[in-house]
Amino acid sequence: MPGQIREPGRTVTSRVLAVLDAFGPDDTGLSLAELCRRTGLAPATAHRLAAELVAWGGLERDRDQRYRIGLRLFEIGMRAPGRRGLIEAARPFLEDLYEVTHENVHLAVRAAHHAIYLDKITGVRAVGAPARAGDRLPLHATGMGKALLAFARPELTAEIVREGLTRYTPHTLTSPELLRRALVRTREQGFAVAVQEYSLGTVSVAAPVLSPDRRHAVAAISVVVHSSRANIARLGPAVRAAAMGAARHVSRPARDAG
Secondary structure (H helix, E strand, C coil): CCCCCCCCCCCHHHHHHHHHHCCCCCCCCECHHHHHHHHCCCHHHHHHHHHHHHHHCCEEECCCCCEEECHHHHHHHCCCCCHHHHHHHHHHHHHHHHHHHCCEEEEEEEECCEEEEEEEECCCCCCCCCCCCCCEEECCCCHHHHHHHHCCCHHHHHHHHHHCCCCCCCCCCCCHHHHHHHHHHHHHHCCEEEECCCCCCEEEEEEEEECCCCCCEEEEEEEEEEHHHCCHHHHHHHHHHHHHHHHHHHHHHHHHCC
């Protein structure tokens, strides 16, 4: 459960962070009672901190007196070094990929042991619940995650395996050896494929946006389609071309700077 921390003697900062961390990716709003339960804070303390965050813009409160993440945090997140430039550089290639496929198209980066969505274009034939910016995905069970993992430091795969390869569907790769083989194929063909590994009925095809030295992925681009219309032979090269185009534009400022 997000933010479920109970410890005495916490600083004000740690309490504020606990309030913000209480919100999970699927939470549209939390009541004061839910904030207290997830953070371990007394009602008076949780109410005071939430009110201050609302006044600042970090939280918003709806007419049902439920709290939700505010736009101020999104604005601050967009100031992270490189994130805005990455989104702007990749956006034209996401749009091109969408025009070719008319399916859900995503941009993501790796944060520790997860992939995090930065941008998306939702197709009219969207499968399942469309992803939102900030959503986290496992690295081993998604095309996006495998594209990032295949071009990360070698030790990362071992760390993911030690944590345990969670099974999300009957098709999830839970064998370390099968995962390693999938990562080798990803490096060889330039794109990753996840067939119903994270959610049934969906296929994800993703390619890494590589650094100028082509040694690691700075991001990944994916397209997610219904399994009934997944044409890997067509989608793979299209996604790979979009990622290669984005890589050239992402690295251009660094080259121009000398």
